[in-house]
Structure formats: structure tokens, C-alpha cells
Amino acid sequence: DFFVDYFLDFKPKFLSFHIERATHPLRLIEHIRKAGVSPAVVLNPHTSLSTLEYILSEIDMVLLMSVNPGFGGQSFIRGSLAKIATLRAMIDESGAKCLIEVDGGVSGQNIAELDIAGVDIAVAGSFVFGSNDYAAAIKALKV
Template sequence: MVKILPSLLASDFAKLGEDIRKMEEAGADIFHLDIMDGQFVPNISYGLPVVEAISRTASIPLDVHLMTHEPEQFIDEFSRMDISMVSFHIEATNHPHRLMQRIQESGMKAGIVLNPHTPVSLIEHLLPEIDFILIMTVNPGFGGQKFIGSGVLKIEQLDALRQENDYGYEIEVDGGINDETAGICRAAGADLLVSGSHLFKSEDWKAAVSRMKG
């Protein structure tokens, strides 16, 4: 069964602690945290103090998605916060293999993010060692966008490479994930599904999480 990762950027920040508790009770597996710097993407989300507060409150693992230039600068801080997973965009660093190793040596799972325009071929040399790949099925930086169907081909491609080579990475998908697109991604081979506005706007969070798990 796939794991569901509510994106906390879509929560109500006036009652963040309550939303975290309710989403955990609804069956969420991992919380997804989008970190935006206003430069790599044209938006700003939240910084390290908010992440630290979330880490103290949540009882399930945290998955940090860095939409920032120079993602190297944050690794030590996240390691101290007991973050479980950290992903970065291949375009954001000149040394992706070194950064991947640094994340792993810090006790966290390392992930590479593929934007809608980024081909799988750009990261094939990292696949034997990477822990997970995050496929963006929207353009990064804004919530509530429509699912880009071409991302399904990348899921299928990565799943095929994983099976052919006995790789151990997981496939995560983020962007426009709802009941329908969750089923499409599951069928293509996805393991982790990120959902923001669809989950948090649902009337029954437990039922919404259950439907997305299939």
C-alpha cells in the first residue's frame, strides 16, 4: 500500500498543531514540508523555526522538499531536528552526488526532485544510491495546480529501471494529487503520494486518506 504525505503548506497555520494531530489520527504516514526561498521558485513558504516547531509536534516522520538554491546550507539544521527525508532539485546544486551522500551520512534519506521538464536520464547515475525520487506533476512553487500527466511516464520509467536493476529507491509524486490521480500514480508504480489542498479541504480527512491509499 502506498503512503500518504499531507503537505503542511496547505494546512491552516493559525491552528497548525491541531491540523497535525487531526491528520495523524486520519491515518497520514509522513508529513511533507515545502521549503521555498523566493529565488529558486517565485514564492516563499516557511523557514527553520517553523520546521523545528513542526518536528516537536508531529509524531510521524517528516519529509522536507527543498525548493532552494544551495540546498547544502540546510542539511546540518535538519539533521538536528530529526527530519527523516530530504530532497533537493538536481538543478539547484553543482554537486548532487556529494549532497546526496552528505544527507545520508547525516542519518536522513536523500531524494532527488525532477521538475516536469527534467528527464530521468539526468539522474540515472544516482539511481543505484539514491533513497527516493520525487516526481513533480506540477510546476514547483505554488499549490492547487492541475496534474501534469506526462509525469506518469516518469513514474513508469523509474519503476521499470528499479525492477530491472533491483534498485531500492522509492518513487514519490507531488502535484495535483486527488482520488483520481492517486489511482493513476499507484498503478504506474508510485510508493509515496503528496497531497495538499485536496486533503486539507476534504470534509472527512480519514476517508480522504483511505481513498488515496486505495
């Protein structure tokens, strides 16, 4: 909650916060939206999707971490695919207008599965920047 106002001054498209750290998520979502920024929520791999039950219609994006936060280059947690598919169903059934972003272990080897599960945005930092050929890595991410 503490850092939100620092980032709002930059007027980003989205501002995301970890639901596990938010004292009052709805207040924070409203504060972000009043500043003209799209609110987004981040869930760690162990966090249940049930934390989104009462706020899904209030946010514009959910970032599902598919590794434990801390450092780049970690392996994708395979259980994230089922979580993504479940979240996609929750969004579709509720009529919410919410994107799904995934971050952690994204690569050319799993991008098609992520697409099928329902991901809208994939973060592939280590896959691209750890490659000797950025263009080939980016091409491998196209579905």
C-alpha cells in the same frame, strides 16, 4: 546545498534536494547519508530522468513533482504518469532500493493510475485539506 545542514540537525527520515540546484549531487548525497539520514532527490516536471542515471543506486527516494513547484492546488500534469512508469522500470531494472514519491495534483481521481504507474508515496495536501470532509478525502486515496 546551503540549507541541507540546517535540516540535518532535525534528523528527518529523508532529506530531499532538487537535482536542478545541486552543484555536486554525489557529494551532497554522501553528506546526507553520513549524517544518518536517507538521501532523496526531487525532479521538476521538465527535468529528464537521465539526471538520475549515475546516482539512482545511491539514493533512497525520488520525488517526482507532478506540478511546477510554487503553490498548492495546481492540476496534475498527465505526462507525469509516463515519467513515473519509466522511473519504476529504471529502478526495477537497476536493482536500486529506491522509493518513488509524487507531489502535485494528487487526488481520488488519479490515485489508482499513480499506483499502477508505480508510486510508493503520494502527497495529496490540497485534495485533503481543501476538502470539507477530511475522512472522505483520505478514504478516496486508498487503493
